[in-house]
Amino acid sequence: MHILIVEDEARIARRIIRMTKEFFLNTVVKLTHKESLSEGIDFLENNPLDLVLLDLNLNGEDGFGLLKQTVSGSFHTIIISAHRDKALQAFEYGVLDFVAKPFNQERLNLAFNRVLRKEDIADRTINVLAVKKRGEIKLISIDDIRYIQGAGVYSELVLLNDTKMLHDKSLEKLEQLLPKTFFRTHKSYLVKVSEIQKILVSSGSKYDLILKNNEVLPIGRTRYKELKSVLAI
Incomplete structure (x- = not known):
């Protein structure tokens, strides 16, 4: 698994990295963290990926600027955001899951299981x-x-x-x-x-x-x- 995490808060990023490693164990080949919208876009345009974990508020920049590019890619995208009001819009663009902050290991594992197709998506609202x-x-x-x-x-x-x-x-x-x-x-x-x-x-x-x-x-x-x-x- 090649995974990109785009999250501007270092504390939350470290937590996501730890939980991601605990879930995927030895299947994670490469895990990269980027803090800004521009860094995230540059990385995904130049590297093969299996999964993107994306925050929607990146130092005041709108993560939807990157979302439009990620959902057109070959990989899945999971949103991790405190902006619950953006969930429907995110699903309409074709993200696999929306994990609301604050979150725990169990909720993140549910999203990861959907990547591995062990959990179905009950409400697919993609438009x-x-x-x-x-x-x-x-x-x-x-x-x-x-x-x-x-x-x-x-x-x-x-x-x-x-x-x-x-x-x-x-x-x-x-x-x-x-x-x-x-x-x-x-x-x-x-x-x-x-x-x-x-x-x-x-x-x-x-x-x-x-x-x-x-x-x-x-x-x-x-x-x-x-x-x-x-x-x-």
Whole structure:
């Protein structure tokens, strides 16, 4: 695990570092602490990361300036902040968890377990996905997404207007963040349920789904029964 902590209060930073090391033990390969917004942005742009722990108030600077860049990255982001009123906005940008200050080891462990997929996110309120395009961050409403296709360590967003955009997060990471309105129909596809027209069953136990635009996508055999249940058919 390569972890970046962006926190301006040295006492709290030391506490986060200690708790992080206690949870991940020998799996932490590199743990870096930065105190300012500019230092955090510079580090994440030049280093591979698995996780960012981010405060939203950095010496008076708004941590959302860094958040827009972190949620477009391949790693997960956990907010650790006293500004509880910012939680909903943070989740709308696609953070994995929001840990309110003051916090204890148990609450931080819950957030870390979500990174390891041992805990589900009960209320996924993400409204947008942040995509890097031509050096800028573009916010894509999830309402505009038809489906998402895995592309190795990346994912390809297919929009309702047939535009395709590459996202730095893997399909597995996006599945953790997206609401239940998206369903993992196949190892390579996350589909918006409302865009599914019907299921097509062929000989040899082959399953496909027909989207409302008549596009055909495969259904994994292990996903077929659950998808039928979701569609109530």
